[in-house]
Amino acid sequence: MRWGAVAPPVAVVTIVALASLTGCASGEAPTAQRAAERFYSAVHAGQGEAACGLLTPRAAEDLPLGGESCAEAVLRARLPAADRPRPQAAPTQVWGDEAQVRLSGDTVFLHRFSRGWLVRAAGCTPRGEQPYRCEVGS
Template sequence: MAVRTGRRNWARIPVLFGALTAVVALCACGAPQTRQDGASRAGRAFGEALASGAYGAACALLAPESREQLEEDEKRPCERALPSQDLPRGEGASSVDVYGRQALLQVGYETLFLSQFDDGWRVTAAGCVPEGGDDPYRCALKGA
């Protein structure tokens, strides 16, 4: 099979490069909104699960380290430990900020922190209020 190197093939390169650039630009613009939506959905699902008493579902939305820390601190399984935590329940996020694979959701006067894992967004800290100083937040629930 012969390889052609004529002008006709070279003429397509700018068109192909332009199309590829447009696709990359469109994907890059949509990515932050997709992450914000994913973090918001996870935060809303966590609050709704707490509000309805579906503690198993709420525990499933915790990051592994946060769940382990809760169980270690309370000396009982997550589903039994979670009800005693002072966490916002069922309130929607008033704002969401995403920084790469980390998100901060404002829920009323409290803050919820999430991280994006391979299988979706998980809550890493909840019931957080601004504190100032070296520790900017005090959280009712957090990982190690």
């Protein structure tokens, strides 16, 4: 079988892929963290409209119950007092367009849209192997 001629650029492409992937997440972590902090600041300030503007469209759509608005619902949600990075906690994780930010009293999940990071889920508590249970988003 004559299989000798195989494209050498494969190795180059592989190395480039490795390099780009290992470094992809680092620059976005502070931006995602600030987005999570802005969300909590808005909630604690009673600014429901502003807080809803920082939610993903799906989370903002799913949040209201009955005839209430998103702004009313996000202030009603039982969100913990959390607005700053948790000391000694695991650092913010960014993988692709998804992020997990650990604040002083909460774990927040975010998704990156063209207009920036938006909160996919907040008020989240771990459940072992199961997905986190979240007060906002699911």
